[in-house]
Amino acid sequence: MSEMNDVALEANQLVKRFGGLIAVSEVSLSVRAGEIHAVIGPNGAGKSTLVNLLSGDLSATSGSIRVAGRDVTALNPQKRALAGLGRSYQKTTIFANSTVFENVRLAAQAHGGRALRMMGSVADHADINARAHAALDQVGLSHRAPLKACLMSHGEQRQLEIAMVLATDPRIILLDEPLAGMGQAEAVRMIALIRSLKRGRAVLLVEHDMDAVFALADQLTVMADGGVIGSGAPADVRANAAVRKAYLGAHGDETVDAA
Amino acid sequence: MKASSQSWIVAIALAVAIALPLVAPTYYVQFASKALLMGLLAVALNLVVGFGGMVSLCHAALFGLAGYSLAFLTPEGEGASIWLSLPAAVLVSSFAALVIGALSLRTKGIYFIMVTLAFGEMLFYLLHDTKIGGGSDGLYIYLKPEFGFGGAALDLERASTFYFVVLVCLVLGVALVSMLVRSPFGHALVAARDNERRARSLGFPVYRIRLTAFVISGALAGVAGYFSAAQFGFVAPQLLGWHLSATVLVMVVLGGMTSVLGPLAGALAIIGLEEVLKSNFEYWKLIYGLIVMAMVFVLPGGLQQLASMVLGAKPASEDDAVERDMTAPHDDAATDRLRPELLRSEAKAHV
Numbered sequence: 001m002s003e004m005n006d007v008a009l010e011a012n013q014l015v016k017r018f019g020g021l022i023a024v025s026e027v028s029l030s031v032r033a034g035e036i037h038a039v040i041g042p043n044g045a046g047k048s049t050l051v052n053l054l055s056g057d058l059s060a061t062s063g064s065i066r067v068a069g070r071d072v073t074a075l076n077p078q079k080r081a082l083a084g085l086g087r088s089y090q091k092t093t094i095f096a097n098s099t100v101f102e103n104v105r106l107a108a109q110a111h112g113g114r115a116l117r118m119m120g121s122v123a124d125h126a127d128i129n130a131r132a133h134a135a136l137d138q139v140g141l142s143h144r145a146p147l148k149a150c151l152m153s154h155g156e157q158r159q160l161e162i163a164m165v166l167a168t169d170p171r172i173i174l175l176d177e178p179l180a181g182m183g184q185a186e187a188v189r190m191i192a193l194i195r196s197l198k199r200g201r202a203v204l205l206v207e208h209d210m211d212a213v214f215a216l217a218d219q220l221t222v223m224a225d226g227g228v229i230g231s232g233a234p235a236d237v238r239a240n241a242a243v244r245k246a247y248l249g250a251h252g253d254e255t256v257d258a259a
Numbered sequence: 260m261k262a263s264s265q266s267w268i269v270a271i272a273l274a275v276a277i278a279l280p281l282v283a284p285t286y287y288v289q290f291a292s293k294a295l296l297m298g299l300l301a302v303a304l305n306l307v308v309g310f311g312g313m314v315s316l317c318h319a320a321l322f323g324l325a326g327y328s329l330a331f332l333t334p335e336g337e338g339a340s341i342w343l344s345l346p347a348a349v350l351v352s353s354f355a356a357l358v359i360g361a362l363s364l365r366t367k368g369i370y371f372i373m374v375t376l377a378f379g380e381m382l383f384y385l386l387h388d389t390k391i392g393g394g395s396d397g398l399y400i401y402l403k404p405e406f407g408f409g410g411a412a413l414d415l416e417r418a419s420t421f422y423f424v425v426l427v428c429l430v431l432g433v434a435l436v437s438m439l440v441r442s443p444f445g446h447a448l449v450a451a452r453d454n455e456r457r458a459r460s461l462g463f464p465v466y467r468i469r470l471t472a473f474v475i476s477g478a479l480a481g482v483a484g485y486f487s488a489a490q491f492g493f494v495a496p497q498l499l500g501w502h503l504s505a506t507v508l509v510m511v512v513l514g515g516m517t518s519v520l521g522p523l524a525g526a527l528a529i530i531g532l533e534e535v536l537k538s539n540f541e542y543w544k545l546i547y548g549l550i551v552m553a554m555v556f557v558l559p560g561g562l563q564q565l566a567s568m569v570l571g572a573k574p575a576s577e578d579d580a581v582e583r584d585m586t587a588p589h590d591d592a593a594t595d596r597l598r599p600e601l602l603r604s605e606a607k608a609h610v
Contacts, residue, residue, distance in 0.1 A: 055460065081462035093457045095450055106450050109443050110461040116468065121441040128443075168461060 007069075008033045008202035009054065009085070009172045014063035016049055016226075023049040025226040026063070031172065031202040031219070036194070038205045038213045038234075041223035047206045048090060050223070051176045054204070055087045056080040067172060082111065086170030088161040090177045090206075096150035100141060100160055103149050105132040107167035135167035139193055155186030162193060172202045179209045191215060268566070269520070276426055280419035288418045292425045292490055294530040296483045299429045301510040301522035303479035306436050308508065309516030310445065311472045312452030314372045316504045317359055317379030318480050321352045323499030325481035326488030327386065328352075330398040338402035338415075345404070349481040355382070356477025360470045379501055387496035397495030404489055415489065425486055429523075432479050437519045439475070448472050513554060515561025524562045 016024040056077035230243035328348035363374035406413040514525020536543035
């Protein structure tokens with residue numbers, strides 16, 4: 001069993017209020033290195049808001065966030081990214097008009113130490129280029145390197161997103177519905193890719209595809225109406241009566257969203 | 260455009276530029292100096308507009324401030340030392356760019372345009388309505404700066420000497436912008452332009468990157484303004500007005516925003532066109548306007564597109580990275596995404 005000290009990401013009593021609406025209500029969870037922690041729940045449960053709170057795209061109303069023991073609650077997204085937190089977006093957000101390689105190269109550059117050097121061509125920075133190539137390799141997009149990113153298929157663009165996250169060399173990866181809109185074959189490849197990410201890293205996965213979640217997750221947190229209604233190992237959560245009643249009971253013969 | 264054919268064109272243009280004072284009459288040498296200085300201003304502006312995606316309408320103010328600085332630093336009866344006055348003038352422009360940029364870069368898109376316009380007009384009225392710089396009459400610079408080193412000196416009163424100094428400044432300015440655009444800094448600037456949110460989430464300090472580009476651009480605009488004031492021997496508030504800012508913006512757009520040299524071509528075309536029309540037609544501004552409109556219709560990619568068509572290659576040089584969609588709004592995906600989620604939870608709350 002993992003010890004407390006390899007908790008990579010820890011959220012403590014996170015709250016996000018939009019005016020009178022509580023989007024995220026006292027959510028606590030922790031993700032260890034080498035583990036995939038999935039967050040599930042119906043639409044509107046606050047999963048994406050939670051990811052945005054963790055990444056810093058939104059600031060929490062109250063509560064705290066720790067990355068490898070260090071409090072990052074007050075840090076902006078850039079600083080959190082530099083602290084080792086990488087994320088992908090639900091809607092594909094890439095540099096659409098740049099080449100696939102340039103997309104990944106930019107990600108590597110941002111974490112290269114001399115990210116804003118004004119001298120010399122980007123082509124001369126061998127370490128950054130090597131890191132970009134390695135990230136492309138890991139997601140299996142090397143053959144697409146010179147292509148304009150917007151010309152690739154949806155599935156490949158999602159893979160590119162992950163390559164960009166990898167190029168920043170994160171210790172924690174937040175994945176916001178990485179399988180959204182993917183075909184069967186693409187999804188199978190993506191699931192294998194996500195599984196490969198947890199080696200040495202902590203992965204927090206928000207996903208609607210329950211087959212993928214149960215194939216991947218080591219830990220599971222179930223959210224509904226902004227709060228956590230159950231968490232633990234997938235098998236335990238599945239057995240949890242409250243979760244079954246609120247959410248999982250609907251799974252199997254009808255879609256979750258229709259519930 | 261192929262790199263080799265492009266460098267051929269640049270080499271030939273440079274050779275023509277060097278040969279010009281040897282063959283052309285003084286009037287045209289002075290005219291060429293004026294055109295090259297506008298070219299330097301346009302190249303400077305394009306770092307911000309084309310590569311940074313920030314449409315600034317205050318660059319004339321940065322240009323004009325350097326001119327006024329020279330006027331203030333020129334003692335009576337002699338020329339100012341270039342070693343003192345040029346750095347001082349550039350410093351003034353850079354500082355103004357730092358202040359204006361620091362405040363206006365907190366806004367985006369159309370608001371950025373408005374805020375920079377407002378700052379430019381503030382400086383215009385500051386010099387127009389107060390006695391600081393001689394009010395609306397402006398100030399005279401009776402003698403050009405003294406460019407001495409060691410025992411020798413360059414006589415800037417000579418048109419050809421002045422022209423060569425301007426040409427060197429332009430070449431250095433273009434080299435600086437080219438270097439920046441190719442560097443990691445330049446790529447980060449372009450990335451922030453194309454997808455600000457993504458650039459931020461990758462860890463790029465977008466605000467700092469943009470402010471740095473704005474200040475460098477302001478410094479180059481200052482160099483152009485300094486030599487323009489020296490050339491005309493006169494500065495007036497109009498030098499800082501939005502009219503000049505807008506004209507330079509037209510040069511940038513007309514020349515093409517995706518390359519470093521496009522705006523220079525745009526500036527030379529506009530200044531040349533103006534000169535030809537002015538001396539031949541009474542209602543030259545009407546014809547000028549129609550020609551500019553026609554050019555935008557025929558060459559939406561700017562003059563660089565024309566060059567590419569002639570050379571039979573595709574538009575936009577690839578090493579200058581991505582093409583640009585000026586109309587693309589800044590990505591507010593986060594709020595857009597949150598809205599449906601909020602609406603849904605709200606709907607649920609009511610049930």
